[in-house]
Amino acid sequence: MRPLVFTVALEATAPSLHDNTGDIDRLKKAVSAAGGIAVQIPLRRMGPIAANFRQAGFRGVAVINDLPAGAVLVDFLAEQPSVLPAMALDLGTTHLEASLINLLDGRVLASGNRENSQIEFGADILTRIHYAGKGNGLRRLHEAVVGAINGLAADLADKAGEKREHIRALSVSGNTTMVHLLLQLDPYHLCREPYIPLVNAPDPFAAAEIGLALHGAAPVWVMPSIGSYFGGDLISGIVASGLDQQEETCMLIDVGTNAEVVVGNREWLIACAGAAGPALEGGVARMGMRAGPGAIEHVEIDPLTLELRCRTIDGGKARGICGSGIIDLVACLYLARIIDIRGKFRPERCPERFVDTPQGAGFVVVAAEEAANGEPVVLGQVDLDAMMRSKAAMYSILTTLINQVGLEFADLHRIYVAGAFGRHIDPRRAITLGMLPDLPLTTFQPVGNSSLAGAELALLDRGDRERCLGLINKITYLELNVNQEFMIRFSGSRFIPHTDTSLFPSVPVFD
């Protein structure tokens, strides 16, 4: 295990007339003798390091950054510290999630999250890319997210009883656009055919170079991406799930703004990404919201009495409905025959639950008097149509990919489902909709915030950092934007569960 920053305890012989080696050269020799490591020492650190080394009597502990270009000695301490804090960051489009890790033992010292302050300049990736192209937009986006990270770093340090300036390293896992904006790199080509990032695998740099107020010598390690639509967050998912190390072929599904899917094993990996997410993230439905307080995450409808019960994430009154809630709701509406196989409302089934809205008939999930802010939670046909497109896109992505490698879904040993989607979704409901393949429920395994988990792994071991960098050359990327097969499959998937009902034997077929 070689963390991004590590220590080497050493003892050098003291200088004398017979050994006039310079302080810094003496220290380098001692590090080499104690740890077998050749180190560089940056100009600005030489003075303080030499002073500490002398003051400590030419013995103590060297603090070393493990970088691809070699080891860099950045500090010298008289005593072995008990904590060497470093921050792992999941850099999301809407939220940042982070943990503070003790690099000496891998223990989590604190966890926390913040909103991505870039939201004030645009809720989604495309808006931000366009904003970046105007005036000093790129700089403002950059500064906004750096400010949010600095704030989150302070939160974590407070919780752990540390100081932010003592955080020795940062690892970042995020989508390709978020990484470009963090590094203040022009994202212009990311959203324009042929969708080329400015950089996939940036070399590590100093946190101070981008205005991060961590330890002055803290390096930033960025999880590499594969393309504009396949970011470091998914590389994190692969290493966190172990997809790339298993003998059995498995699949990883990460639904954020896009649906990103990887299938493979330790021999090969193939991946693709497509726009399937908005409805699932709660970003399309009018009452849609992110999984959070007041969000309906679970719905049941009795097919006979049509009684509806729902549960919010915090158990409080409903304010809206999140991705997993919409999947539950639509699946139940289908099983209760309140929508048909084309995903169209059948208001005649229970007219009392429908209201007129400016966009047509809407299904009342929670009535105004029971909702959090006196407004009913209503699912409109527009929302339903978006949901149908999302589920069709998702299933088409999965089938196109699996077909590409000549496999069938039954050949998959596991399907890892990442993120909030994986944590909250009920695979049974997603199968009913024809969104996920009709496999035994034990096949589906949530992997939590695997973007953050990957960033943590990268902090803790060089082997995993090299593994991540190796992955970008190992993964075959399938571009769906120009894939004819995908478009054909998409059409066939716009029914519940599918035009080919034999694909979903466990789902009841009506009509």
Added chain:
Amino acid sequence: MRPLVFTVALEATAPSLHDNTGDIDRLKKAVSAAGGIAVQIPLRRMGPIAANFRQAGFRGVAVINDLPAGAVLVDFLAEQPSVLPAMALDLGTTHLEASLINLLDGRVLASGNRENSQIEFGADILTRIHYAGKGNGLRRLHEAVVGAINGLAADLADKAGEKREHIRALSVSGNTTMVHLLLQLDPYHLCREPYIPLVNAPDPFAAAEIGLALHGAAPVWVMPSIGSYFGGDLISGIVASGLDQQEETCMLIDVGTNAEVVVGNREWLIACAGAAGPALEGGVARMGMRAGPGAIEHVEIDPLTLELRCRTIDGGKARGICGSGIIDLVACLYLARIIDIRGKFRPERCPERFVDTPQGAGFVVVAAEEAANGEPVVLGQVDLDAMMRSKAAMYSILTTLINQVGLEFADLHRIYVAGAFGRHIDPRRAITLGMLPDLPLTTFQPVGNSSLAGAELALLDRGDRERCLGLINKITYLELNVNQEFMIRFSGSRFIPHTDTSLFPSVPVFD
């Protein structure tokens, strides 16, 4: 040949939907394919480099810094440039001497020199070390020399028709104290037993880090030192003379503020340094001056008529006397029997050439009416005594060193004499004084400013840079400050030519 900065011409395949490699990653792959080199690209250079690479149609020329930690790609040009200017600097205590080199062909584009602006804070090394310890003295010394280098860089660029900001690299060769002050490193321990530098071999750093106004990505490569009294300037002398590569055993003598001496061959090298210089640099004699306009560099005295003729460096009227002039003068005074073997004046030999001074009788070298500023050039007994100590120190250093390795002077194939001292001195006169050993005159070979020559070699080839770094581990350093033998030899050398006249068969002995 791998210069400190070099270019690689390349052509990459253009991006497409089937090849979504990022711009920076694409460039790295192309460099690897064209030059077999893995490069890093610093964060701040990524944006402009990617933009240039795109604009040039993914073909052109990568500009790469060759650093010990690996190659760093710092620029991308559409066309192969004809000139890649870099600056080699001899960082002297009193003067800076520099050349501008085209790294593409090794040609010298311009040469120049400037005073070391640190002189206003102290003429010699010790004064500056003390000054550095007071308040912001170190910073002021640092800024003074950086300002002088920036000025000199502008001079060179002007002469060569280039811009200072286009200078792509700097190599520096100087004594250990000058290097510490340039790097703004505390020189406190350099002059205090056991005389330990803060650093001998600093890792390369960016010119901008110390305030140098060269190209934004220019690296600074510093010639390593061996100890406080054995600086990078002497390492330069070794590589410039080739002392470390020859089968025959040779010696290198560099007389600056100190006398630094190396003896050896391609198998072994031993070195020492001692205070022998001041008188020889023109720093002790009251009328002493650096070799420059108005400095007497050559003196003849007819032993019979006692007629004295002298020549200044520029052929103009005399203002003072430089090191080689003093050696000539004292040797002639001895041969004319105007001083005795103990180096004491014998005014009775030519009373008309002596005047009374506040320090006693003084020998008039140039009368007031023939001198440049109406003041006579006079050599006093005090000056003479200093000269005698210097020459005794020099010979003692040489004999102590040669004795240390069990050799005799006759075993030396060559004696390289560096610097202005080597350029102007007449070895015959130095032998007369007993300062240099009594060897055939062809043994002595001036090597010019070998400090600058070494810096130039370092700019042009990685092999030579590695050779320099290797030298600091190859050279055995003999500390004279605690050497008993040296003190005994010093006493025996305070006669002209020596107490043991058999050592100098070519020198006439009087009395």
